[in-house]
Structures are given as structure tokens and as C-alpha cells.
Amino acid sequence: MLASIICIGTELVNGKTKDSNSYYISQKLITHGYRVGIKITVEDKLISITNSINFALSTSDILILTGGLGPTLDDITREAVSNAIGYPLEMNGSIKKKIIDILEKNHKKCPVNNFRQAYFPKGSQIIDNKNGTAAGFLVEFNSKKVFVLPGPPNEMKPMFNDYVLPMLKGFRNSSLIIKSYEIVGIGESALEEELMDFIQEYKNFSFATYALDGHITLTITAEEDTNLESAGLLKDLTNKIEKKIGDYIYSIDGSTLEEEVFKALLEKGLTLATAESCTGGLLASKLTSIPGISKVYEGGFITYSNNSKTRDLFVPSELISHQGAVSYEVAMSMLKGLKKRTLCNCGISITGIAGPEGGTATKPVGTVFVGINLKDYYEVIQLRLSGNRRRIQNLTTLTALNLLRKAIISKC
């Protein structure tokens, strides 16, 4: 079935606020077997919203609208839906009471405007909002379904997951079985090649890859059948996939790579310190974006200058002048110095050329050495990365985290 998404708000059209809702919703719709044909972002003008709804109704079976359900006079999504389908707005007494209750509980006055949020097109089914006063609604028109949800993601997402998704599942004749993998260390087209045999063998399964910032999410879906044959096939398929590309898979539940490293360190009672040259704190910054990371992360060094490598990590200055700061030997020496200084049982060292300048014929931009230490185990690998400075820095940190994750799994 074909779905359209309409995001309402002048701040979305002029770029003041970045729309994240449509991306979230389209991913959910696609993995639940709907095709998304058109996404519209529209300003807070009645005629523009009404036109957009009419256009989407003419091309889709399912419409998801977000935004414009607030109490102020520029929140006009209710009126636009009513206009577009010709159902008058009617007051809902229990929602009105709920609005009064919420505002009283928060010791706020209840401006008359707030009651606008109690009006819905005739025949609407109310979608409860646990996190705000803006209730959503579902209204049907010419056997098309129009879902209307508030704009703030923290209100929209639970309403979409708790109400809209179960309803959408009900509209389909069959349900889907889904498995998704988080993958790092392989490009999207190389991954596709690895999977080609499976894609050709398992024709009833759809394979979707989604690449972002060096990660890939692989989602495999199939229609569920009554004799559970597809579920059995999925098990066969995922066994084969995990055998073939298991090295690149770091999570099957959608967590980030740094979260997986955090979990592994915590579980094994390990502590980590980092020493970064060309990534300049990006690795540490990813780790410290995780709440509670202080349980396992001791701290780090950004040894950007040669002098700081020697001073803070005891890398002999002769080693740097003989081998170059970007070398296997210096990465190893940083790792050993890091251990000596911090006494942590895990360490990561990084030294490389992120560019755009600093490359040479033998060590071009993108040459990076990544070292990991786990107790007595030391490993340094060389990378040859392409792309701009930020991409090289990002891929380096992903590689480093994955290297440590794999070492902990295989050696602890």
C-alpha cells in the first residue's frame, strides 16, 4: 500500500527546524511493508495545507500528518483536514476535560485557545497523547486513512509506535517478519556483492541496506505465512548471513558501536583509555556521549603534536624521527605508553594523516594506524582510507571501536 507523509510547519519549510519526523516515519512504514511515495513539508497556511492533503489523498492510501496541533492560532492542521475532506470539526468533551486537568496539574492557567485542541473532524478516532495536550486522530475518507499526530518527536514517536503501527499492521492482510543488522567495516556495494547469492536464492525476502556515517543497517523482511515456512527460511538465511559477514556485524538490535563497546567493557570488568592523534578527540567524544561511560572509561590523550606523544605517552623522539609519527611503531609505542601511564587493561591508539594536507607518496592522506590493547594482547593495523578529513576521522574511530569489540569477544 502506498503512503504519504505531510510535515506541517513554516519553520520546517524555511529550515529553522530540521524535520526528523518524516525520516523516522518513512523508515517504520517501509520496514512494515508500506511504500512511501511522497513526502511533503508545508508552511502554516490553511490553503497550502489543505491543497497538500488533497494532493496526497489523490495519490496514496495512507496519509500520516505531523505538526500544527498546538493551541495557538497558527496551529491549523485540524481545520485543514476538516476543509480537505469536508467533515466539520466537533468538540470532544473528554479531551477538553483532559486538557484542563493537565494544565491545572502543571499550575498553568487554561487559555481559551487551548480548547482548540479538543476539536476533531466528525467521526475521528482519537489517538491518545501521553506526553502533551495535543491529542492525535485518525479519520477515514473514501477508504483512505488519514493519521494526524503532533509535531514534537517525543510526543509523535510513542503515539506512532503505540497506536499507528498496530493499526497499520491490521490493515495489511499479512504481517512481516524482520531482522536487522548493524554493520561496519565494509562498503555498501561490497556488502551487496557478499549477499548476492542469498538475494538470488531467497527471492521472497527483501534486502535493504541503509548507509550512514560509515555504518550500514541491513534489514531483511518477508511476509509471514500461516505455516511459518518463511520464519524457518529466515532462520536459515540469517544463519548463513551471520556465517558469511559476521565479522562486520556489531549489533542486531540497533545499538551504536560505542554502546556495544561500552557493554562489552562493562560485562568483562575492563577499563579503557585512549590516545588519539589524527582523530583529535572524536573517538573519546563518541565514547563520552554515552551516559555512565565513566564506569569503564578512564580518560584519554589527544597527542596532536610529536612533543605530546613523547611527553604524555613516552614515545621515544628518535622513534618518531626514524619511523615518522604516522607509523606502525609509533602506534604501538603510543599503546604501550598509554598502558604505562593509565594502568588501564584496554587501550586504543590512533595516528594517521586525515588531510587535506600532510600526505606523501608512501604515506598518502588516509594512511592511518590503529592500535588496540587488551590485557597482554596488542594489535596494530594499517588503514588506507579515502574521502575528506571528517570521513577519514570518522571511519578511523569506527574501525578502532570494532577492533576492540572483536578482541574482547574473542579473547575474554
Add this chain to the structure above:
Amino acid sequence: MLASIICIGTELVNGKTKDSNSYYISQKLITHGYRVGIKITVEDKLISITNSINFALSTSDILILTGGLGPTLDDITREAVSNAIGYPLEMNGSIKKKIIDILEKNHKKCPVNNFRQAYFPKGSQIIDNKNGTAAGFLVEFNSKKVFVLPGPPNEMKPMFNDYVLPMLKGFRNSSLIIKSYEIVGIGESALEEELMDFIQEYKNFSFATYALDGHITLTITAEEDTNLESAGLLKDLTNKIEKKIGDYIYSIDGSTLEEEVFKALLEKGLTLATAESCTGGLLASKLTSIPGISKVYEGGFITYSNNSKTRDLFVPSELISHQGAVSYEVAMSMLKGLKKRTLCNCGISITGIAGPEGGTATKPVGTVFVGINLKDYYEVIQLRLSGNRRRIQNLTTLTALNLLRKAIISKC
């Protein structure tokens, strides 16, 4: 005049690729005096694209389309435009020759498919593409103007700036004068309050603020008049604005705060080291995203644990136990230790509680101490930030960078 933007590509609808074009275009259109009413993202299906164009034509004066101009069979924007307005596609000989030349120069074969890129709706004005084989075009229909550009941003942006913007300026009766400021350290509504008197006094000027990740861009525009009165008024206005909120303005040419700090350090021949606790490398990571930063940046310490503050920055452990790791005294001690260890003439220290845990009644989550050192000058300030962990970390780094920037300007 009202404009619509249509971004074409299934990968944009299903979220595989994030659309950045529409954001770029809408910002440019708005600052050049156009209103953007609707943005549409549409899959690579002829009927969906044709319908979207027809819908946009029914509501707007100007259409900007991007994407779907490639050589492969799923690139069907040319056909969709031709369908929508009823002008047949015609081959353009000089573009055909250009395509052959480009492919030969790159030693590539010229598949017949590539010639699809030489077809345009009858009467189109060609828009040259200096960075690829996909030429753009402008076609007029019922006095509406339809601009069609390729999807890759590195091809689209120069074509938009060099061809589309000058044409758009020509369609307007007057041109605009524009001034924009990059601002940090004040919220959007507080900024609006500061500007309220000016907004009321200078009624012919429009004030637009755009907040992202703790920065605000303030853009002031007015119609240019023949007697240059508005240009004079703009000068008066910007003088007053710079006097009133100059402390928050870090750039008038759109550069980032870390670039401004880099420039200031470089110009004054200063060197910088950083010591971060709760921001965990985010500050260093921002600095080291700048190519060439090694000219001024020596390196940094992520002293996440108390032990590392003492070991690496000589913060007395009694000071930490008496004052707490998150305190004025510890931030100052980190700063002094950083100087002692690195001998840099500038330093930044950060210690705080980014949350979600670790807050107390006297030091709630969001309590952060930021210290800066410039030669003999030392300053530590306390922040009380709200929001989630990433927001607190981000605002802290912005505050620290701005504090140092202001110190360099006022004291060097």
C-alpha cells in the same frame, strides 16, 4: 513570490540518503525575498513526479526541481517535466557533443543511455553544469518558471548560485540588501527580545533567526531602493545591533566558531591545549575538524577520572575531595596544570555534570565550570545548562570557544 522545491529520488523518500538540497535552496530563496510554501520529496516514479510537478505548478510561481537527471533509466525527471507541461523532449546537439567530450576525456565509453541527458523539453534554456554531464534547464509554462537541476550537491550548488540566483534576482522588481551574523551565548527568544526595539523601529527590514546546535544565524534583509536610503538605514541599524549584542556575535561571514578561534590564535601566534572532563573530547574534536589546526593546537587531555586529573594535570587530590571535581577551584587547577605540562600560552579547561546522572541539589545536572587561560590571564566561569547530555556538552564547548575568542580579541 511563492516558490516550491521538489527533490526527486526514491533514496530520499525512504531515507537512504538525507536530503540537504532543499534546505540549502530554501535558505537561499528566503534570503533573496522568495517565500517557500511547499517542499516535496518524491520517489523515482513517472506518475508520482508528474503529479508532484502539476501540484506545485498549481500553487507556486517558481519551481526548483533537483535530481533524476542522470543517464540511467530510473532518471526520469526530464520525462516527468515534459509530461506535466506537455512540451515534447528535443535533442540538443551541443549538449550531446559535450557529453561525448567529457566521457572521452575521462577515457570512458559512451553508453547510448548517456545521450538521454541531451534531451530537454522544447523551448528550454540550458543551465550549464561545470562538474558533470547532467545539464540543468529552465522552462517556462503559463508564466511560471521551472528550474531543473541535478541532485548531487557539488553539481547543484554552483549551478544554483551561478545561474538560478541571478535569474531569480532578475524576476524581482528590486534587489535585496542583506547582512547576517553568527551568534552564540544567547537563546533565540532572548535574542528576539534584545532586538525588539529595532524590529519595531526598522519596519522595512525583516529579521530572521535560525538556531542550530547552540548557534544562531541572524539575517537582516531589506529591499534596496534607488536613492540608497535603505542601505544607509541598514548601516545605522547594524551599528546599533553590534553595539547592543556585539558580545554574542562571533562572525559576520558565516564561519564556525572554532574557525574564528583558529584564525585568532594563528594571527596572534598563540598555541592552545585543552583539558576536558565532562565534554570528553568534543571540544578537541571540533578544533581538529579544521585542516591545519596543528599550527596552533598542541593537543589535549580527557581527564575523565579524578585520578587522571591529578596524574596528568597535577590537580591535588585533596582539592578534588574538598571542593568536588566539578568546582571553580578544580577548573582553575586544571588550567594551571595544563599550562605547566604543555607550556602552551592558551588553555581551556572544562569540568561539569553532563548527566543524566551525577547531579546533586547544589550541583544539578548542567552545572559546568569552564576555564580559559591566555598568557597571564586566567578566567573560570560557571554555567547552569539545561537539556540532555549531548546538548550540555555542545553548549559547553561553544561557551569555552567563545570565551577564549573574546579574550584574545580584547587582550592581544
